[in-house]
Amino acid sequence: MNRVQAAKSILWVVVGFAAAVGITRMIYGLGATTNLNDATPWGLWIGFDVMAGVALAAGGFVITAIVYIMKREEFRPIVKPAVLTAFLGYIAVIISLLFDLGLPWNIWHMLIFWNPHSPLFEVGWCVMLYTTVLLLEFSPVPLEASSRYAKIRTFLLRFRFPLVMLGIMLSTLHQSSLGSLFLIMPYKSYPLWYSDILPILFFISAVALGLMMITLESLVTSHLYRRQVETELLSKLARASVWVLSIYVLTKLTEIVIAGESSLIFNGSWESILFIVEITIGVLAPIVIFSIPQFRRSQKWLWAGSVMVVFGMVFNRINVGGLTMMGITGDSYFPSWMEISISAGVVSAAVLVFFFAVERFHVWETPPRHPEAEPTSRPRFDRVSQVWLGAPSVAGRTKYSLAFLFSFAVAVAIVPGNEIQSKGAVTVPTMPARGGDTLFIDGNRDLYGVAFKHEMHISQNGQKQSCVLCHHMNIPMDKQSGCYRCHKSMYQESDAFGHQWHSSPRGGNIACVQCHEDGRERTAASAKKCDNCHRDLLPDGARIKHERNIAPSYVDAMHRLCVDCHKEKALTLEGKGDLARCARCHETVPPEYMSPGAPLLGNRPYFNRVMMPGAESLLKADD
Amino acid sequence: MQTLLELAQGPLFRLTFAIMALGLLRILILDIWGAVEAYRKAGDKNIPWGQAFRKSLAWLFPVGKAFGSRPVYSLFSILFHIGLILVPLFLFAHVELWKSGIGLGWVTLPKDWADYLTLSTIIFGLALFIGRVAFRASSFLSRKQDIIWPLALIVPFITGYICANTGIAPAGYQFFMLIHILSAELIFALLPFTKIAHCVLMPLSQFVATLAWRFPPDTDEPVAISLNKKGVPV
Structure with missing residues (x-):
């Protein structure tokens, strides 16, 4: 068996396994198949497949820039494979993203529902446009196959230069914007990786990674297809990467020194070890290796150096993407075997398409030929059945489909059947609002809440009569019950009735027929209404009407109650147009609720962990 | 266990x-x-699609075809297939399993029908096995799998029958x-x-x-030439 066949068989095994796991993921959802949770919502699929995947595909725009913009013609032989790699890389990113999105069928939303404030919106659009550009850049190659498409091909080739320009522009935008994503979480990212210039660092490192990924791809395919290694070209790429890597490491270290974080590098913590490993293997060592001319002309060292950069930069994206946040979130995440196999499957599928393309189309100067496809070659017989499996293409599809089939079946067997289900959301109990005339509402006591001017609302809405506007229930032995009494869970619905309590001898001790009409099936429909017994349960004039005994989550209840009313008032009251805006209520934490003992994230005045303008002074006053 | x-x-x-x-x-x-x-x-693209289609249909319902040289064997084979296909697919217990597994159910066989079909499958399976082995011409043509399959196929039918009728071996x-x-x-x-x-x-x-x-028309001549056997009778 030759190298390509062996590689393809292994890749098909991986793809088959991942296909079964992927179907499981789509049927049972993220909670059941991944180790992701609210503290770590971005795991392997984002850190490796998306963040690192986009960076690994940077070779496309780097090489097209070198050849078409800088006019370095000697690199032309590696343009087509680089563009192909980039295109497949982006497709892989998109497919991985579909696995990672909770509602993948909503991926088109960014086309219609624009949020121009979000870096993710920019990344989404750029990735979409750049994938299209890459497709247009590469499609002349497969179109070459038939003269029927000659016109389309010439048409596309005429636009090559603008396409290349567009590609570089889009890449510059989103390679850096992937870094901008993390600017929103300065207190979640570890300081050694967090930086105001994260977008710039992402861009520079993507260029270096792109160069080295092309080198590695060329080395691997040369090995598999037994082609002559383009050592001369690759050594030039290596030399260029020395410059880019040096700029990268200097920028990064300077930034760390200026930010006063240099002591963190050698403090012996888990993060400092990660940082040293990342920088040494991914940046410093390759700089040293490729600075020596003999080394960059040696295949062995080219292998070593490019593997190191690819490892180091992928590691960097994983570090930024979440690995280094664990110390701060306190959540220890390790990808589940299903996440790992889907990641591996997507990459393997991309590699298989790459093989298909180089064998079928004119990607390389000399397309590879299967040795057994020569008319003079002697037939080889299958070891098991002792028959000739046919020409290489026929034998290939027979064997690879078998590999796919068996590994798919094994995965189906391993994936737990009926037992598979999500761990579900964590129930967060709610607690009463605190304070007097001004109430501080943070049901889960995380100090992100709203300072609610209770007294002011009473006086402005008609004194005593105003109570029922909000307090829509008097639960037994209580008047104007607090929200937390029924809305017991922060993010989930909760039962406001308590069937168990009503029926149990130690609780209400009521016989079934006292509520349920006799002779009918005992359902909610056949039961008496609550106010049959609890006369005072629902006060007259309440804004909120009850349809079910299920109380919405605390968060939903608060927002519906407040926001609906505020929206109304914003339209009717003069000069109160901004009444319904988020920041109107979610302003700051009143200082009296900020204690020195509050958790790290809690004792800062943020709204949803974004600092509100003007909050700095409040924080100082508290100190 | x-x-x-x-x-x-x-x-x-x-x-x-x-x-x-x-x-x-x-x-x-x-x-x-x-x-x-x-x-x-194909060199000769003039392909008799209709004829091939009719032939397929004829073999799919081998009523006319099957009774050529060994009518009894053919009949047994057909009867064997009926139970073999119907019982696993439409047995009540099997459909119930599908229902609880993937939530889909379909029509089922009445219990006694299922029993008769199971028994007939077992009997005709054994008969086919004997037919394979006992007749010289067919045992000469048979591969190992041709002989083993009729026996292997009736194992789940025998055990299934025992399980469905718990009186046999409680x-x-x-x-x-x-x-x-x-x-x-x-x-x-x-x-x-x-x-x-x-x-x-x-x-x-x-x-x-x-x-x-499907060689192009008149291929025989160039083939014979390239094999250096022009004019040699086949």
Whole structure:
């Protein structure tokens, strides 16, 4: 068996396994198949497949820039494979993203529902446009196959230069914007990786990674297809990467020194070890290796150096993407075997398409030929059945489909059947609002809440009569019950009735027929209404009407109650147009609720962990 | 025993069923693929589609064809197939399993019908086996799998019958159930790779034969020339 066949068989095994796991993921959802949770919502699929995947595909725009913009013609032989790699890389990113999105069928939303404030919106659009550009850049190659498409091909080739320009522009935008994503979480990212210039660092490192990924791809395919290694070209790429890597490491270290974080590098913590490993293997060592001319002309060292950069930069994206946040979130995440196999499957599928393309189309100067496809070659017989499996293409599809089939079946067997289900959301109990005339509402006591001017609302809405506007229930032995009494869970619905309590001898001790009409099936429909017994349960004039005994989550209840009313008032009251805006209520934490003992994230005045303008002074006053 | 049963009902079932379903799909695709390639390469594209289609239909319902040289054997074979296909697919207990597993159910056979069909499958399976071995001409033509398959196929039917009629062996229910499941799973796993694959390839068989070896008209002469045998009688 030759190298390509062996590689393809292994890749098909991986793809088959991942296909079964992927179907499981789509049927049972993220909670059941991944180790992701609210503290770590971005795991392997984002850190490796998306963040690192986009960076690994940077070779496309780097090489097209070198050849078409800088006019370095000697690199032309590696343009087509680089563009192909980039295109497949982006497709892989998109497919991985579909696995990672909770509602993948909503991926088109960014086309219609624009949020121009979000870096993710920019990344989404750029990735979409750049994938299209890459497709247009590469499609002349497969179109070459038939003269029927000659016109389309010439048409596309005429636009090559603008396409290349567009590609570089889009890449510059989103390679850096992937870094901008993390600017929103300065207190979640570890300081050694967090930086105001994260977008710039992402861009520079993507260029270096792109160069080295092309080198590695060329080395691997040369090995598999037994082609002559383009050592001369690759050594030039290596030399260029020395410059880019040096700029990268200097920028990064300077930034760390200026930010006063240099002591963190050698403090012996888990993060400092990660940082040293990342920088040494991914940046410093390759700089040293490729600075020596003999080394960059040696295949062995080219292998070593490019593997190191690819490892180091992928590691960097994983570090930024979440690995280094664990110390701060306190959540220890390790990808589940299903996440790992889907990641591996997507990459393997991309590699298989790459093989298909180089064998079928004119990607390389000399397309590879299967040795057994020569008319003079002697037939080889299958070891098991002792028959000739046919020409290489026929034998290939027979064997690879078998590999796919068996590994798919094994995965189906391993994936737990009926037992598979999500761990579900964590129930967060709610607690009463605190304070007097001004109430501080943070049901889960995380100090992100709203300072609610209770007294002011009473006086402005008609004194005593105003109570029922909000307090829509008097639960037994209580008047104007607090929200937390029924809305017991922060993010989930909760039962406001308590069937168990009503029926149990130690609780209400009521016989079934006292509520349920006799002779009918005992359902909610056949039961008496609550106010049959609890006369005072629902006060007259309440804004909120009850349809079910299920109380919405605390968060939903608060927002519906407040926001609906505020929206109304914003339209009717003069000069109160901004009444319904988020920041109107979610302003700051009143200082009296900020204690020195509050958790790290809690004792800062943020709204949803974004600092509100003007909050700095409040924080100082508290100190 | 309980663990073995759980293993056989869970992971092993999923493994073998996936192999069967995907394996059958695989050979179907490979076959169609091969047929398309054969058509592309065919020198003589004048292909009698209608004739091949009629032939396929004739073999799919082999009423006219089957009674040529060995009418009894053909009849037994047809009767064997009826039970073999209907019982596993439409047995009430099996449909219930599908319902609880994937939530889909369909029409089922009445209990006594299922029993009769099971018994007939067992009997005709044995008869086919005897027919294979006892007659010289057919035992000469038979491969190993031709002889083994009729026997292997009736194992799940025998054990299934015992399990469905608990009066026969009340103490051995779990044991027979295990054999029932394992033997069926063995059949699942081997199905796409042996002659039983005809369950999906059957409709294609005539097309493959029709499409193969279609040389351009008047090919014989150049072939004979290149073989250096011009004028030599075949």
